[in-house]
Amino acid sequence: MLWRFRGMWYVWNMLKGMCSHILPPRCLCCGGSEPGSSGVCGPCAQGIRPIPTPLCSVCGSPSGTAGVCLGCLTEPPPFDRMTSAAVYDGLIKDILHAFKYHNATFYKAFLGKILFDELSKEEVACDVVSFVPLHWTRMISRGYNQAALIARELSRLLGLELRFDVLRKSRRTLSQVGLGRALRKKNITGAFCASGVADRAVLVVDDVVTTGQTAREVSMALKKAGATRVVFASVGRMLI
Ligand SMILES: [Zn+2]
Ligand SMILES: [Zn+2]
Structure with a gap:
């Protein structure tokens, strides 16, 4: 046989x-x-725009000056570092939209590679790689988790273990697209739980960062579960 x-x-x-x-x-x-x-x-590749520098060394947003931005100084976020590969517009927006909503999963290697290139600019210093989970109902309707596909490619390139069991979405939420800042916060608050990361440094992958509220919620859950360090990495970032 x-x-x-x-x-x-x-x-x-x-x-x-x-x-x-x-x-x-x-x-x-x-x-x-x-x-x-x-x-x-x-x-x-030239149509993919990197985040304009200088960047805040914590939240990674364009801050106008080098160092830590005023927002992170006055209200330190629960993550230790947030970083993104490109501005969420033009070609990268089209690619991520097709990747997420139209089964264009063949982009996974490309998206993992540009995130790897971005992370390679500094010391990642993480033990494991994980990703923003979908609620199981969304997972069934979409058939795949776009963040998990990118995380798999990235973990392979970084030579780090990919963990599927670290984060869980405990309730359904509305799509964050089109919601105002206050509604986004209310929509996602307390939606994630984490386990099995005591004394571990975790790299969390997502496809897009908009207001950063999901990154905050996920990072809070990981820190509550004992993670020593959380680095949140996305392919695209909406500049707001
Ligand atoms: Zn081309
Ligand atoms: Zn900042």
């Missing part, structure tokens, strides 16, 4: 190798030739 599976695996790899010669790799965004190592060509 085993030799049959081995034979099929061998044929599959041979076909894949042949296809890569016949069909050269294409840019994931425009379909053009010569994509870079991330799978996206040079002109498309």
